[in-house]
Amino acid sequence: MTKLVIDNVSRTFPGVRGGAPVMALTPTNLTVAANDFITILGPSGCGKSTLLRIVAGLDRPSTGEVRLDGRRITGPGADRGMVFQSYTLFPWLTVAQNIAFGLREQGRPEAEIREIVASYIEKVGLRGFENHWPKQLSGGMQQRTAIARALANDPEILLLDEPFGALDNQTRSLMQELLLGIWERERKTVLFVTHDIEEAIFLASRVIVMSARPGRIKADLAVDLPHPRDYKMKTSPEFSALKARLTEEIRVEAVLAAAEH
Amino acid sequence: MLRPLEPIGQGARIALGISFFILFVLGWAFATFGGYVSPTFLADPLTMLADGWSLLVDHGFLFDIFVTIWRVLGGFVLAAIVAVPLGILMGAYKPIEAFFEPFVSFARYLPASAFIPLLILWAGIGEVQKLLVIFIGSVFQIILMVAVSVGSTRRDLVEAAYTLGARDTGIVRRVMIPANAPEIAEILRLVLGWAWTYVIVAELIGSSSGIGHMIIDSQALLATGQIIFGIIIIGLIGLISDFLFKAANRWLFPWRFA
Numbered sequence: 086m087t088k089l090v091i092d093n094v095s096r097t098f099p100g101v102r103g104g105a106p107v108m109a110l111t112p113t114n115l116t117v118a119a120n121d122f123i124t125i126l127g128p129s130g131c132g133k134s135t136l137l138r139i140v141a142g143l144d145r146p147s148t149g150e151v152r153l154d155g156r157r158i159t160g161p162g163a164d165r166g167m168v169f170q171s172y173t174l175f176p177w178l179t180v181a182q183n184i185a186f187g188l189r190e191q192g193r194p195e196a197e198i199r200e201i202v203a204s205y206i207e208k209v210g211l212r213g214f215e216n217h218w219p220k221q222l223s224g225g226m227q228q229r230t231a232i233a234r235a236l237a238n239d240p241e242i243l244l245l246d247e248p249f250g251a252l253d254n255q256t257r258s259l260m261q262e263l264l265l266g267i268w269e270r271e272r273k274t275v276l277f278v279t280h281d282i283e284e285a286i287f288l289a290s291r292v293i294v295m296s297a298r299p300g301r302i303k304a305d306l307a308v309d310l311p312h313p314r315d316y317k318m319k320t321s322p323e324f325s326a327l328k329a330r331l332t333e334e335i336r337v338e339a340v341l342a343a344a345e346h
Numbered sequence: 347m348l349r350p351l352e353p354i355g356q357g358a359r360i361a362l363g364i365s366f367f368i369l370f371v372l373g374w375a376f377a378t379f380g381g382y383v384s385p386t387f388l389a390d391p392l393t394m395l396a397d398g399w400s401l402l403v404d405h406g407f408l409f410d411i412f413v414t415i416w417r418v419l420g421g422f423v424l425a426a427i428v429a430v431p432l433g434i435l436m437g438a439y440k441p442i443e444a445f446f447e448p449f450v451s452f453a454r455y456l457p458a459s460a461f462i463p464l465l466i467l468w469a470g471i472g473e474v475q476k477l478l479v480i481f482i483g484s485v486f487q488i489i490l491m492v493a494v495s496v497g498s499t500r501r502d503l504v505e506a507a508y509t510l511g512a513r514d515t516g517i518v519r520r521v522m523i524p525a526n527a528p529e530i531a532e533i534l535r536l537v538l539g540w541a542w543t544y545v546i547v548a549e550l551i552g553s554s555s556g557i558g559h560m561i562i563d564s565q566a567l568l569a570t571g572q573i574i575f576g577i578i579i580i581g582l583i584g585l586i587s588d589f590l591f592k593a594a595n596r597w598l599f600p601w602r603f604a
Contacts, residue, residue, distance in 0.1 A: 176601055
């Protein structure tokens with residue numbers, strides 16, 4: 086079943102101070118099936134974050150449109166949860182209050198909010214930290230809270246923009262397993278932007294490779310590795326084969342991008 | 347021994363802070379008791395204390411202090427009631443900012459003290475005139491500083507709130523205001539300090555009570571001890587209000603100090 090349709094979407098940013106306009110994203114088509122975990126892989130400047138922001142409604146496409154469940158997206162909304170690369174927890178709210186933010190905005194009853202918040206605190210392993218301020222948390226814990234905050238709204242699709250990019254390797258690996266575990270249980274539709282090849286393969290049921298300048302989709306690869314997955318899979322021959330292939334794809338792009346500078 | 351940004355202990359910090367006060371008074375005592383400065387121009391510390399005591403006991407100076415505090419707070423609270431909401435609106439909504447900002451920027455540079463003669467014409471020499479001086483001196487400053495603070499709310503926080511389903515008024519009320527509340531409190535603390543300079547100026551001209559009035563009276567009597575006592579009282583009140591503001595901030599915004 087089709088969940089999300091990206092239909093001929095492009096984005097051109099106007100030139101700065103009379104400069105030439107910059108095309109960040111060439112007209113792009115992508116169809117996302119329900120319950121799919123899609124990673125969008127590409128070097129920096131390939132327009133992958135721009136594409137994600139357009140789906141979130143935080144940016145407008147220059148051409149084309151995005152449809153979620155057949156409805157055209159015109160702005161941000163609670164049906165598309167988003168986790169950012171930067172730490173975006175509200176510093177004046179505790180962990181529990183942060184997770185409750187979206188539910189409060191919708192005016193859900195307090196008892197229901199408490200119940201949902203408690204269940205997500207449990208799912209992301211933050212029991213005992215409900216009343217901590219974001220400042221008191223490590224980067225990994227902040228991003229876990231951010232994931233819980235986005236999921237608490239029960240969005241149709243979860244958008245993640247390099248959410249583990251600022252974390253150290255060990256923490257990142259744990260976070261990938263946590264996120265995948267949640268997805269394996271709840272089967273949300275997920276769009277996950279990253280420039281890390283291993284991360285892209287490990288999480289995805291489908292990897293979209295993007296090329297830079299101008300951004301466009303270059304390859305579309307199904308990942309048929311079995312679930313549940315754990316970190317050991319990263320050393321399996323199938324995983325390595327996929328990694329070798331994507332490394333080749335990305336390398337060409339990185340070389341091209343580097344040559345332009 | 348002195349290394350850039352090297353922190354010091356709480357005890358050493360307090361000891362150093364107090365020692366400069368002591369040095370200052372010692373220098374003052376040396377200049378006055380040593381006969382290097384004529385008592386006509388500068389009273390010695392003991393005379394200042396004796397003058398202060400007599401002011402408090404015999405001349406009802408406590409009432410003057412009370413009147414001055416009342417004026418500062420009255421004018422300041424009025425200014426804050428007008429300026430904080432307007433500043434928030436300007437920071438949040440660009441058309442409102444475009445409408446008010448040029449005028450407020452211009453008005454900010456009008457010296458409040460220069461309005462005193464005009465205000466005396468309009469409002470007489472009663473309390474209204476004093477409150478208006480403080481009001482004019484504070485309101486434009488608060489508006490602009492609050493607008494800048496709210497306008498520079500972290501964009502990613504606003505975007506996160508949008509993706510969580512917040513609407514425009516929700517963004518202002520539940521993101522922009524709480525995100526900037528500590529900054530707004532800090533702005534109020536700063537401007538309250540400036541309001542203290544305006545009130546004294548307002549009281550120097552056409553007033554029959556208040557610390558400023560006592561100071562101008564004492565000048566006629568060449569009572570420099572009283573003048574210095576009055577100035578020190580203002581300093582002390584400033585110190586206390588600063589302390590109260592900081593304590594209130596700690597209590598109101600625990601997330602900042604966690």
